[in-house]
Amino acid sequence: MAKILAVVGSPRKGGNTEILVSKMVEGAGAAGAQVEVIRLGELQIRECDGCHACWRGRPCSKKDDMQGIYPKIAASEIIVFGTPVYWYGPTALMKAFIDRFVYFNGEANRSMIRGKRAAVAVVLEETHEQTWRPVVEFFERSLGYLEMKPAGTIVVGGVGEKGAILKLPERLEEAHRLGIALAGEGR
Ligand SMILES: Cc1cc2nc3c(=O)[nH]c(=O)nc-3n(C[C@H](O)[C@H](O)[C@H](O)COP(=O)(O)O)c2cc1C
Structure with missing residues (x-):
């Protein structure tokens, strides 16, 4: 059974990101995957300051909610990263989250992330495309650097208002199908 960790990087509860990720989760769950959703807006995740304690075999020096998420990442086979575009980048929540992946860039912790699949x-x-491409590339390059493998990307434009994505059922259906495909990707 594939284990999936789905990360919602929008601070807006019930927003378009959450709806889109939920559709993927629904598809993956229906196809037999075990899925956990985390909403970064409900967590305290501090900035990485490059102290590199994690590279010296010590735990991350930031005593925040990321401490509980590292084991969840290590236990997952697939991670779904969901974010709206905020000024041609991901949200600050998602950026802070990914910054903390420096933890996996040290020799000791690299095996916790290497080879896992990433959906965006x-x-x-x-x-x-010029607006969303930098966000997709941010994920591709950062996660590729950490030796994660791409498992699918979905970009839904034209959704500004909260819940606007509900007016695009064919895109939600696509997300559902992507979720089903992810469930079949467990290593
Ligand atoms: C701070 C902020 C910056 C944004 N920047 C952009 C942008 O550069 N380009 C764009 O197309 N939409 C931008 N948006 C709109 C959001 O991407 C859009 O409303 C999205 O649906 C929000 O997703 P959510 O409902 O999951 O929060 C921005 C919204 C906010 C609040």
């Missing part, structure tokens, strides 16, 4: 879900108000 992005929503935005505009529709231009």
Whole structure:
């Protein structure tokens, strides 16, 4: 059974990111995956300051909610990263979360992330590729650097208002199908 950790990086509860990720989760769950959803807006995740305690075999020096998430990441086979576009980048919540992946860049912890699959879900108000492409590349390059493997990307443009994505059932259906495909990707 594939173990999936789905991360909602929008601070807006019940927003478009959460709806999109929920559809993926629904599909994955229906296809037999075990899925846990975490909402970064409900957690305290501090910035990484590069102290590199984690590279010297010590725990992360930041005593916050990331301490509980590292084991969840290690125990998952697939991670779903969901974020809206905020100023041509991910949200500050998602950026802080990914910054803390420096933890996995040290020799001791690299095996906790290497080879895991990563799916990316992005929503935005505009529709231009120039707007969302930097966000997708941010994930591709950062997660690729950590030797994660791409497992699918969905970008839904034209959704500004909270819940606007509900007016695009075919895109939600696509997210559902992606979730089903993820469930079949467990190592
Ligand atoms: C601080 C902020 C910055 C944003 N920047 C952009 C942007 O650069 N381009 C864009 O298309 N939409 C931008 N948006 C709109 C959001 O991407 C859009 O409303 C999205 O649906 C929000 O997702 P959510 O409902 O999951 O929070 C921005 C919204 C906020 C609040």
